[in-house]
Amino acid sequence: xxxxxxxxxxxxxxxxxxxxxxxxxxxxxxxxxxxxxxxxxxxxxxxxxxxxxxxxxxxxxxxxxxxxxxxxxxxxxxxxxxxxxxxxxxxxx
Amino acid sequence: xxxxxxxxxxxxxxxxxxxxxxxxxxxxxxxxxxxxxxxxxxxxxxxxxxxxxxxxxxxxxxxxxxxxxxxxxxxxxxxxxxxxxxxxxxxxxxxxxxxxxxxxxxxxxxxxxxxxxxxxxxxxxxx
Amino acid sequence: xxxxxxxxxxxxxxxxxxxxxxxxxxxxxxxxxxxxxxxxxxxxxxxxxxxxxxxxxxxxxxxxxxxxxxxxxxxxxxxxxxxxxxxxxxxxxxxxxxxxxxxxxxxxxxxxxxxxxxxxxxxxxxxxxxxxxxxxxxxxxxxxxxxxxxxxxxxxxxxxxxxxxxxxxxxxxxxxxxxxxxxxxxxxxxxxxxxxxxxxxxxxxxxxxxxxxxxxxxxxxxxxxxxxxxxxxxxxxxxxxxxxxxxxxxxxxxxxxxxxxxxxxxxxxxxxxxxxxxxxxxxxxxxxxxxxxxxxxxxxxxx
Numbered sequence: 001x002x003x004x005x006x007x008x009x010x011x012x013x014x015x016x017x018x019x020x021x022x023x024x025x026x027x028x029x030x031x032x033x034x035x036x037x038x039x040x041x042x043x044x045x046x047x048x049x050x051x052x053x054x055x056x057x058x059x060x061x062x063x064x065x066x067x068x069x070x071x072x073x074x075x076x077x078x079x080x081x082x083x084x085x086x087x088x089x090x091x092x093x
Numbered sequence: 094x095x096x097x098x099x100x101x102x103x104x105x106x107x108x109x110x111x112x113x114x115x116x117x118x119x120x121x122x123x124x125x126x127x128x129x130x131x132x133x134x135x136x137x138x139x140x141x142x143x144x145x146x147x148x149x150x151x152x153x154x155x156x157x158x159x160x161x162x163x164x165x166x167x168x169x170x171x172x173x174x175x176x177x178x179x180x181x182x183x184x185x186x187x188x189x190x191x192x193x194x195x196x197x198x199x200x201x202x203x204x205x206x207x208x209x210x211x212x213x214x215x216x217x218x219x220x
Numbered sequence: 221x222x223x224x225x226x227x228x229x230x231x232x233x234x235x236x237x238x239x240x241x242x243x244x245x246x247x248x249x250x251x252x253x254x255x256x257x258x259x260x261x262x263x264x265x266x267x268x269x270x271x272x273x274x275x276x277x278x279x280x281x282x283x284x285x286x287x288x289x290x291x292x293x294x295x296x297x298x299x300x301x302x303x304x305x306x307x308x309x310x311x312x313x314x315x316x317x318x319x320x321x322x323x324x325x326x327x328x329x330x331x332x333x334x335x336x337x338x339x340x341x342x343x344x345x346x347x348x349x350x351x352x353x354x355x356x357x358x359x360x361x362x363x364x365x366x367x368x369x370x371x372x373x374x375x376x377x378x379x380x381x382x383x384x385x386x387x388x389x390x391x392x393x394x395x396x397x398x399x400x401x402x403x404x405x406x407x408x409x410x411x412x413x414x415x416x417x418x419x420x421x422x423x424x425x426x427x428x429x430x431x432x433x434x435x436x437x438x439x440x441x442x443x444x445x446x447x448x449x450x451x452x453x454x455x456x457x458x459x460x461x462x463x464x465x466x467x468x469x470x471x472x473x474x475x476x477x478x479x480x481x482x483x484x485x486x487x488x489x490x491x492x493x494x495x496x497x498x499x500x501x502x503x504x505x506x507x508x509x510x511x512x513x514x515x516x517x518x519x520x521x522x523x
Contacts, residue, residue: 012106019110019133023117028125035129042136049103049143050153051172052417053337056409057179058136060425065511066132066186068432070125072518073190077197084201098299100307108302112295119287148316149309154336155416156328156487163321164311166336170320173340177352180421180507184359187514191366194518198370206280 008048015041032070039063103144110137122204124193128186135182139175146171332493333414341419342496342503346470349420349499350463353506357456360510360517367517382439395437402430410504414493420500424507431512440520449523452509459502466495 018038025031039062047055098105110133117130146168154169193203200208306313323344324336333339341349409423435443486492513523 009102012102016106016109016113019113022129022133023113023121023126028123031126031129035132038133039136042140045103045140046143049147050151050167051143051146051175052153052155053335053419053422054139054143054172054175054179056417056422057176057425060422060429061179061183062132062136064429065425065432065514066183068429069187069190069514069518070128072515073125073194076194076518077203080194080198081201094303097303097305097307100309101302101305103308104305105299105302108295108298111298112291115294116287116291119291120284144308145313145315147309148311153417154324156324156334156336159328159487161325161328163324166324168316168320169323169327169336169340171315172337173345174348176337176341176419176421177348180425181352181355184356184510187363187518188359188366190518191363195366195370 008045011041011045011048015045028074029071032067032074035070036063036067039067103147104141107137107141107144110134110140113137122206124196124203124205127205128189128193131189132182132186135178139178142171142175328487331496332487333496334487334493335414335416335419338414338419338496338500339493342413342499343494346467346499349503350467353460353463353503356506356510357460360456360513363514363517364523367521370521388437391437395433399430399434399437402433403427406430406504406508410500411497413500414496420503421507423500424504425511427504427508428511428515431508432515435512435516440516447509447512447523452513452523455509456506459505463499463502466499 015038018034018041022031022034022038025034039058042062043055043059046052046058114130114132114134114137118127118134121127121130148167151165151167154166154172156166196208197203200211202208323340327336327339327344328334331339331343333343406423406425406427409418409426410420411423413419413423431443431447491497516523
């Protein structure tokens with residue numbers, strides 16, 4: 001078992017752990033941040049598998065764009081919830 | 094058998110990730126978690142495809158010093174296919190997030206079961 | 221036994237109940253009176269059950285069991301396939317056939333691209349990439365349609381929050397430092413796609429990330445002079461039309477690969493590889509504009 005094998009096993013274990021954590025965590029914000037970490041580790045694995053194009057694309061797209069879209073979605077959901085609460089308070093007053 | 098599993102450890106990790114994403118997609122009631130599960134399924138499938146093209150000791154398919162011997166480079170085809178897939182998965186994610194926002198605006202919850210029940214109740218009231 | 225099962229399915233339902241409360245993400249902005257939420261009780265389903273003659277009740281009781289069984293069967297099936305697969309890295313796999321040999325052996329001579337992956341996706345299999353760019357564009361249109369009609373106050377960003385993000389010194393100075401680097405790296409990635417790792421997708425995504433960071437730090441107004449909905453449409457449609465015309469030309473002359481009227485040139489120079497460089501620029505423009513468009517539509521309801 002060479003050093004590269006140990007490194008591979010470590011990365012695979014990290015990917016599995018971060019995937020499980022992203023699926024199980026209670027707070028959506030924390031789970032999204034763990035999903036970003038998952039994407040970065042995945043891009044390292046792809047660089048290791050001799051696919052540098054995939055590594056660059058995944059690092060830019062998975063950890064960058066799609067996570068940002070999910071964060072903006074959470075923000076938007078919070079805005080909608082706040083607006084509904086304001087309307088309800090107005091009705092009560 | 095165990096030897097095969099050990100030498101195929103990267104596809105095995107891809108299978109585990111696929112199962113993780115699939116069970117999250119099926120069992121978790123929260124819509125955002127379902128989207129994360131689908132993304133994990135996507136990357137697992139891409140990891141499996143990439144590992145099929147990987148051969149240890151060979152270089153990435155970028156030709157160095159005019160050496161065009163195919164036995165010196167890994168398989169370029171899976172990388173090309175997966176590259177297309179990654180960008181398509183982003184557009185699918187964006188579409189699903191937009192649908193989630195619309196559903197939340199209508200029903201004020203992210204729980205798919207509650208949404209389903211409310212939709213059924215509305216249907217019942219209409220009839 | 222029955223009680224145990226219902227407890228299990230209840231636990232499964234409440235697996236992540238805390239995550240439905242979005243307000244707990246930001247503890248310092250506690251909302252004074254939380255919504256009087258209905259308790260998530262199994263008793264509440266009764267009227268629905270009467271409505272559908274027990275259909276939903278059966279469905280909800282059986283669904284977790286079926287889903288678990290399905291997932292387990294699939295894992296076992298896939299692991300059985302793993303045992304039968306050839307070893308990773310074996311040279312005797314069916315995926316390593318004469319096609320990939322030809323791509324590597326003749327790719328550089330025929331297409332002029334040093335990066336074989338770029339030669340494959342933008343020359344031999346350029347039709348794939350054309351469809352993929354159209355998928356991106358149609359997804360952007362679908363998102364725009366879904367979120368334009370949302371309307372209401374909720375689409376306009378909160379002025380208080382805008383004051384915070386747009387005067388934050390850390391965010392602004394970091395953006396000033398990083399945005400030019402991101403854009404330059406993205407342009408390098410696009411223009412260098414046929415010579416090294418990179419290409420239209422990754423470069424476009426990097427430029428899109430730079431634009432997103434810029435609009436986050438300095439507001440949408442400054443960027444709007446450069447990139448509004450009209451210019452977005454013009455850029456994307458011109459890029460897609462150029463790509464389609466180039467692909468039609470290759471059908472016209474043999475359809476072996478993307479024939480170009482530009483000669484492949486010396487491999488390794490930046491102006492080489494025939495049509496691959498212009499196609500990379502077209503794909504990069506589509507991807508960058510669409511990524512920024514997604515963010516803008518999600519943030520404020522329009523591009």
